[in-house]
Amino acid sequence: MEERLEKIESKLSLAEDLLDELNKTIYHQQREIERLQREILTLREQLRASLPEERRNLLDEIPPHY
Numbered sequence: 001m002e003e004r005l006e007k008i009e010s011k012l013s014l015a016e017d018l019l020d021e022l023n024k025t026i027y028h029q030q031r032e033i034e035r036l037q038r039e040i041l042t043l044r045e046q047l048r049a050s051l052p053e054e055r056r057n058l059l060d061e062i063p064p065h066y
Helices: 002-048
Strands: none
Touching: none
């Protein structure tokens, strides 16, 4: 009985360690996702700023009538 409890405690300890590592990994991945999202937003803003502003003519928007 004592040996079984020691095995269970050992497995529980290992499971807790693995859970802690998983939580750290998820935390770091979330921070990386947020950084990449900010970078994408910055790139979109830079792209919009670099494109010439187009003036639209509503006549260009009207589809042809058949």
